Amino acid sequence: MIIEKGANNYTLAQLEEIERIEIDLLLEAIYRLYGYDFRKYAFPFVKRRISHRVYKEQLTSISALQEKVLRDSEALMRLLSDFSINVTEMFRDPSFFKSIRTKVIPIINDYPEIRIWHVGCASGEEVYSMAILLQEEGLYNKCRIFATDMNKEILEKAKQATFPLDVMQLYTKNYLEAGGKRSFSEYYKAVDDKVVFHSFLQKNVVFAQHDVVTDQSFNEFDIIICRNVFIYFNKDLQNQVHKLLYDSLSLSGFIGLGQREGVRFTSYGNCYKEFEPSEKLYQKIK
Amino acid sequence: MKFKTKLYMSVGSLLLFIFIIAVVLLNMLEQTTVKMNEVVNDLNERIEMATVMKYETTRIGFELVFMVTNSEEMVHLKAKQDWEESQIKLYEAMESLEKKDTEERAQELLARFKTLYQNYQDIGQQALTAKRLNHKTEFSASFWADAEITRQRMLQIADLLSVLEEQKLKSELFRTKETYNLAVTMIYIYLAIALFIGVGFTFWIIRSMTNNLNKVTTVMKQATASNFEEMPRIELSAKGELGEITVAFNKMAEALEKHSLREKELKEDAKAQSWLNEKIAEIATIYPEVESVPELADLFITKLVPMAGASCGIFYLKEFVNGEYYFKKLSSYAVLNDSDTDIGYRFGESLIGQCALEKRLIILNDVPDHYLKIGSGMGESPAKNIIIIPVIFEDEVLAVIEIASFETYHPLQIKLFEAAVNNIGIKINSILSHVKLEKLLLESQTMTEELQAQSEELQLQQEELRTTNEKLEEQYEALKHKNEEIEKVRGALEEKAQQLEVSSQYKSEFLANMSHELRTPLNSLLILAKILSDNGDGNLTPKQEEYIRTIYSSGNDLLYLINDVLDLAKVESGTLDINTKEVELYEVLEFIDRQFSPLAEQKQIEFAIEMDPGLPANFETDDQRLQQILKNLLSNAFKFTETGSVTLKVQLMMQEMQVKENTRLQQMLAFSVIDTGIGIDEDQHEVIFNAFQQADGTTSREYGGTGLGLSISREIAHLLDGFIEVSSMKGKGSTFTLYLPYVQPGYKMRDQAAYEEAAISLYENHGDTNEDPIKQRTKSNLKNKKILIVDDDIRNVYALTVALEMYEMEIIVAENGREGLMVLEDNPDTDLILMDIMMPEMDGFEAMRQIRSLTKFKTIPIIALTAKAMRRSREECLEAGATDYISKPINVEQLLSLMQVWLYRKES
Ligand SMILES: Nc1ncnc2c1ncn2[C@@H]1O[C@H](COP(=O)(O)OP(=O)(O)OP(=O)(O)O)[C@@H](O)[C@H]1O
C-alpha cells in the first residue's frame, strides 16, 4: 500500500479514493506536460505500474512521484517504460501465425503490394516472425512492414534484431508449430549468448515511434496486427483506438488481435467478420 | 325376396326341372327298353317253343313208324327211346308255352294241341302194346291214317301257335316304337316348358333388381348433388342386399351429415385459431428488433390492447428492489391519470400481486362504474371488464398485464391474451438472460484482458528479476575473477620485476643502439676482422688470430641480433616483405641439413631430418622466411640440448586454420623440431613467444641469446598464413611445430584443396561475421558438450567431427539408427544428437521415435539433418521427435548457432 495511514484515520474506501485522485492527477499532469496520454489506460494496470514506480523510486506517495516526474524527465522516461510492457515472443501463439500462413496468405497472395502494420511491436519479435513467414511464402519482396511502438527504447532494441539465446528454444518451437517451412537456424547466427537475426529480414521493415492514443493514422493497410496492446486500455480507449485502426484498414483487410482480445464488445464489432474466430483474426467487411 | 335367393331359385328350379325331366325320360326309356327286351325274349321263347312243337310233332311221325315197324329189337329200342324223348320234349314245350302265353286263343290252341297229343300218344301206345303182344308189325292203313291225321292236326295247331306268337312279336315291336315316339315328343314338350319357365324367372329377377337399383341410384345421385349436411334417405322398400345397401347408405348419409357438421365446427375453430395465430404472429413481429424489456413492454402493450379490442392496459414488470420483488408499472396504454410514482405491488398485494402469486389470470366482469374510467379528450366512461394476466416463464412470474375493456371478454380474446403473454414471457426471459449474458461476457472479457495484462507484467517482472539476478551474479563473478586476476598479476608483476631487470637492460641497450648507423660500422668492422683473420701477411700470432676470430664471430652475432631486432620492428610495423614463390621442399631441407649437420657433429648430438611419405615436392611459400623460422627453431633445439637428438620431421596433414574471418580445414605442412633437451615449463609456453622473453631468468646466463628468435618466428609464420605450436615439459625435451598451409604451386589458396568438396560445403562462408573465432570458441557454451552424430556418410561424419572438435566438443559417432540407439544407451550423458534421416538398417525417423520412447531421452535435443528439397520429411521429423532440423549441405556456422541455441542451459 502506497498511501500510508497518516494521522487521520481514513477508511479503506477513502484511501482508495485518494489514490484514485492522485493517479488521475498524475496522468493528467503527464498528459499536459509531455503529451503522453495514459488517462484512459485500464485503471488497475496503471495503478499497479505506478505503485511499482513509486516503490522503485523509493518514494512514499503518488503525489511525490508526480512531483518527481514533472521536474525530472528521466523519471518520466522510467515511468513511461513501466507503462510499456514489452513482453513478446517470436511466433507468439503459433496457431495465429499458422492461420495467417494458411488462411490469409492465399487471399492476399496476388496483391501487387501488401502493407502491414504492427501496432505495439515491442522488441520486434512479432515483426521478424512476420518477415520470416512472408519470406517463406514468397511475398516478402512486395511487402512493406510498418512496425510501431510508443516506446522509443524498445524500438531501438527491435532494430538490433538481437535476442538472448535462452528464448530461442521456445522461439524455435513456436516457429515449427506455426508451420515454418525451413530450418529456423537459417535466420539467425549465435554470437556469444545472443542470437542475431539476419539483416535481410529488416529489408522491408520500417520501425517508427507511434502512439495509437495520441497519434493519427498514417497509411492504409492490408493487415494490421495489434496484439496484446488493447489489454492495457479501458473500454473507452479501446473504442477510440479501434476507430483509428478501423480507419487505417482497407476494406476486406485483416486485423489480428491478441489471444485474449476481441472486437465484439467494441463499437466496431459489426464492421468485422470473424475470419478465424479461434485466432482473433478479423476481416473488415464494411 | 333376397336377390341371392331369387337367383338360386330361378337357376335352381331350372336345374331341378331339367333334372326331373331327365330322370323321367331316362326312366321311361329304360322301362320301355326293359319291357321290350322282356317281351321280345318272351316272345322269342314262345316262338321257339312253338317251333319245337312243330319240329317234334314232325319227328314223332317218323319215330312212330320206326318204332312200330321195326322188329329188330335193337333198332326198335332205339326208336322207342327217340319216341319217348320227343314225347317229353313236346310235352315240355307245350307245358311251358301254356304257362307263358296266357292268352285265351293260345290256351285254346294249346288245349286242342294237348288233346291231340294225348291221342297221338295213345295211338303210339296201342301200337306198341300190339306189337309186343302180337309181334305184329304190320298195321292197318287206317291206323296209319288215323295217326297221320292226328299228327297233321297237331302240326297245324303248332303252326298256328307259331304264327300267333310271331304276330304277337310284331305287334309288340310296333308298340315299343310308339312308346319311343311318345317319349321324344314328351322331351320336346318338357324342354319347351323348362325354357319358358327359365326365361320367365330371369326376367322376373332382372326386373325386380333393376327396379330397386334404379331407386337407390336415383337417391344416391341426388346425394352427390346435395350438400352433406342434408342427405336424402332411401325408402326401405326392398329386403336382401339392396335392403342392406339402403341401410348402409342411410347410415353413411347420417355419418356424413354428422361429419360435415363437425367439419364446419372445426373450420370455425381453425378460423378462430388462425385469427389468434395471426394476431400472435403480428405481436411476434415486434420481438426481433427489441433488445430491452421496457421497449418490449411498450411495443407489446400498444399492440395487444387495440388488437384485442380492449381500451386500456398496463404492463407491470417484476423488479428486485431492496431485497424484495415488486411488480412495477413499466408501460401503459391509454390509462387516465397515468403516473409512475408508485413503487409497485408486492406478491399478493392488490389484484396484480394476487395474480402473480396465484400464477393464473383474473377476470373481473361488471366492475362498479367508479372503479375505472376510460376516456378521451371528449369524455370518459367507466370500464366494465378487467382482466389481469400473469406473464410466466418456467413457472416463474416475470410480469403482469392488466387490460380493461367496455365489453365482456370473448373466450377468443382471453385465448389471445394467454398466447401473447406466453410468448412474451419467453421473450422477456431471453432478453433478460441475454442482457445478463452480455454483461457477464463483457465482464469476463475485461477480466481476461486484465489477466493477460497482469500476466505480461508478471512476465516482465520475472524477466527484470532475472536480469538483476544475472547482473548480480555476473558482478560477483567478475569481482571474483578480478580478484584472481589481481592476484595473478601481482605474482606476475613480482616475477616481471625481476625479469625486467634483465630484459629491460637488454631491451634498452639494444633499442638504444639499434640503428642503421650501428650496422654500417659493424659491417666495416666485420669486413676488417675478416681480412685480418685471413692473415694474408701471416704476421699475426695465433693468439692474435684467436682474438680476431672472436671479434668476427661476436660482431656477426651482433649483426644477427640487430637484424632480428630490425625484423621484429618491421614485422610489428607491418613492413616486412613476403615473397611467395614456388619452393622445392628438398632444397630447403638440404639447406637446413648443411647448416646444422656440422653443429650436430660438434655437439655430439644426433641430427635427423624425417620426411613423411607423400610429401609434395614443391609448394608455394617464401623460402627465405621459412628457412629463417626453421633456423630459429633448430638453433634453439641445439642450444638447449646437451645430449640426445634433434629431429626435424616434415609432414603433410589436415589442420584447422584461420583464413580471414573463417576457420577452415586445410592441408598443411608441419615442420616439427623435436629435441631431447631441457624442455620448457607448461606455464612458459606462451611467454617464450614474447619478444625478449626467455623461459627463465637464468637462461641467458647459461645459454645466451636475447629471446627474440621465437617471437620473430611466430610473427613470420603468421605472415606466411601459418602458426607455431609448442609442446614440451620441463626436462622432457621440446617439440616446436611450424604449420604452413600447403599451397600447390600455381594455385591460389582459396580454391585449392580437393578435400573441400568432400567436406560438403561445410565451410561455406556466410560473410556477415567478423567475430574472432578464438574468442567465440572460448566463450561459447559448446565446450565439453557431448555430441552424438548418427550418419552413415563417413565424409559427413568426418567433416562434422573435425568442425565440432575445434570447439572442444566431445564427438561420438554411430553409423545408423540402431547403432545410434546403442551408443546413446552407453552414453546417457550425451547433450545433443545430430541425426541423419536416410540411413540403412534403421532410418532417422525410426531412431528418433525409439529414442523418444525412452523416458530419459524425452527432452534431449535431436537435430535432424534433412535434405533441402524434402519439406514433407521435415514434418515427419518433428512428428518423430526431432527438436529442430537443418538442411544439408550443412552450413557450419548455422549448425553452430543452432547448437548453441539447443545446448543453452539456464544456470539455475
Ligand atoms: N628447444 C628448446 N628447448 C628448451 N627451451 C627452449 C627451446 N627453444 C626455446 N626455448 C626457450 O625459449 C626461450 C626463447 O627462445 P628464443 O629463441 O626466443 O630466445 P633465445 O634462443 O634465448 O635467444 P635468441 O634471440 O638468440 O634466439 C629460450 O630462452 C629458452 O628458454
Ligand SMILES: C[S@@+](CC[C@H](N)C(=O)[O-])C[C@H]1O[C@@H](n2cnc3c(N)ncnc32)[C@H](O)[C@@H]1O
Ligand atoms: C505486450 S507488448 C505486445 C507485443 C507484441 N505485439 C506481442 O503481442 O507479442 C505491448 C506493446 O504495446 C506498446 N504500447 C502500449 N501502449 C501503446 C500505445 N498507446 N501506442 C503504441 N504502442 C503502445 C507497448 O510499448 C508494448 O511494447
Ligand SMILES: [Mg+2]
Ligand atoms: Mg633462440
